[in-house]
Amino acid sequence: MPVVSLTDLMEKDLPTIKYAIPQILPCGLCLLAGRPKVGKSWLALSLGLSVAYGKPVLGSDNLVPEKGPVMFCALESSENELQQERLPLMLEAMNLEGDEEMFFSTEMQRLPAGIDQMQHHLTLMPETRMFVIDIFTKIKAQKSSFKANNIYDSEYEMLAQLQKFALENNVSVLLVHHTRKPGQNASSFDEISGSTAMTGAADTLMLLTRDKRRELWI
Numbered sequence: 001m002p003v004v005s006l007t008d009l010m011e012k013d014l015p016t017i018k019y020a021i022p023q024i025l026p027c028g029l030c031l032l033a034g035r036p037k038v039g040k041s042w043l044a045l046s047l048g049l050s051v052a053y054g055k056p057v058l059g060s061d062n063l064v065p066e067k068g069p070v071m072f073c074a075l076e077s078s079e080n081e082l083q084q085e086r087l088p089l090m091l092e093a094m095n096l097e098g099d100e101e102m103f104f105s106t107e108m109q110r111l112p113a114g115i116d117q118m119q120h121h122l123t124l125m126p127e128t129r130m131f132v133i134d135i136f137t138k139i140k141a142q143k144s145s146f147k148a149n150n151i152y153d154s155e156y157e158m159l160a161q162l163q164k165f166a167l168e169n170n171v172s173v174l175l176v177h178h179t180r181k182p183g184q185n186a187s188s189f190d191e192i193s194g195s196t197a198m199t200g201a202a203d204t205l206m207l208l209t210r211d212k213r214r215e216l217w218i
Contacts, residue, residue, distance in 0.1 A: 015170055017170070018129065018170050018171070018172075019065070019066075019172075020051050020065060020068075020129050020130040020171075020172035020174075021047065021050070021051065021057055021063060021065045021172075022062075022063055022064070022065060023062075023063065024057075024063065024204075024206075025047070025130075025172050025174070025204065026172065026203065026204065027166055027167060027170045027171055027172050028163060028166050028167055028172065028173070028202075028203030028204065029159060029162050029163040029166050029173050029175060029201065029202045029203050029204070030172060030173065030174050030175065030202060030203065030204035030205070030206060031175050031177055031192065031198065031199070031202040031204070031205050031206065032044060032174055032175065032176050032177065032206045032208065033176075033177045033178060033179045033191075033192045033193070033205075033206070033207055033208070034178070034179055034207060034208035034209060035178070035179055035181075035209075035210075036178060038208050038209070038210060039208060040134070040135075040176050040208055041074075041076070041077075041086075041134050041135075041176065042086075042090070043208055044072075044132050044134050044174055044176050045072065045074075045086060045090055045132075046058065046090060046094065047130075047132070047174065048070045048072045048102065048130060048132045048174075049070075049090060049091075049094060049096060049102060050063075050065055050094075051065045051066075051067070051068060051070050051129055051130050052067070052068070052069065052070040052100045052101055052102035053067065053094075053096055053100050053102075054066065054067025054068075055094065055096065065129075066129070067100075067101075068101065068127055068128070068129030068130070069101035069102075069103065069125050069127055069128045069129060070101065070102050070103065070128070070129065070130045070131075070132065071103050071105070071118070071121055071125070071128055071130070071131045071132070072102065072103065072104050072105075072131075072132045072134070073104075073105050073106075073108045073131070073132060073133045073134060073139075074086075074104055074105070074106050074134055075106065075107070075108055075133070075134055075135060075138035075139070076134060076135055076138065077106055077134075078106055079104075079106060082104060082106075101125075101127075103121075103125070108133070108138065108139055109139070110138075110139050110140065110141055110142065111139050111140065111141050111158050111161055111162075112141070112158075112161055114139045115161055115162070115165050118131060118165060119165065119169075122169055122171070128171060129171060129172065130171060130172045130173075130174065131166075131171060131172070131173045131174070132174045132176070133162075133173065133174070133175050133176065134176040135176045135177065135178070136175050136176065136177040136178075137177075137178070140158065141154070141158055151194070151195050151197075152195040152196065152197045153197070155194055155195050155197040155198060155201075156195075156197035156200065156201050159175075159197065159198065159201035159202060160201050162175065163201060163202070163203065166203075175202075177192065177193060177194075177198065178192075178193045179191040179192055179193055179207070180192075180193050188207055188209070189205055189207065191207075192205075192207075
C-alpha cells in the first residue's frame with residue numbers, strides 16, 4: 001500500500017483537475033439519470049455540444065466550458081436519426097454551425113471491452129475533454145458475468161472501471177441512466193435504477209426530473 005505524508009502530498013506536482021463544464025462537471029464519472037423519455041438524451045447532447053463548441057451551457061453565461069473534443073456514444077440512436085432529427089433540431093436551438101470537434105458512435109462494446117475502445121479513441125484524439133455514453137444499459141456487462149448473487153459488487157466494479165479511466169486520463173465521462181418510479185425514498189438519488197453502487201461509484205450525480213407543473217429540473 002503506497003503511503004505519502006500530508007506534507008509530501010501537498011507539495012507534489014500533480015496535474016490540475018479539469019472541468020469539462022465549470023462548476024458542475026469535473027473530470028471523473030458523472031451519472032445523469034432520469035425517467036424514460038424525460039429528455040436525458042437531449043440534455044446530454046446539449047452538454048456535449050456546449051463543450052465541443054465552447055458555448056454557454058443551457059444559455060448560462062456563468063457556465064462557459066473550455067472548447068475541446070467530445071466523443072458522444074449515442075447507443076440508442078442511428079446515424080439517420082442523428083443526422084436528420086436530433087442534430088438539426090439541437091444545432092438550430094443552440095444557434096450553432098460549422099464542423100467542430102464533436103464525434104459520434106452508435107456502437108460500443110459492453111464493459112470491460114468498451115473501456116479499450118474509449119482508450120483507443122483517446123489515443124487518436126488525446127485532447128478529448130468529454131465522453132458521453134447514452135445509455136448505461138447498452139454497455140452494462142451481461143448478467144452471466146455478474147458475481148454470484150451480488151449485484152452491488154458487480155455494478156460497482158463496472159462503474160469503477162469507467163471512473164478509473166476518467167480519472168487516469170483527466171477527462172469527464174457522462175453516463176446516462178434510468179431512474180425508477182418515484183417512491184417513498186429518503187433521497188431523490190435513491191430513485192436511480194440499480195443497487196446503491198450506482199450512486200456510490202460515481203463522482204458526480206445529476207437527476208433530470210419534472211415537477212407537478214411539468215417543468216424540467218436538474
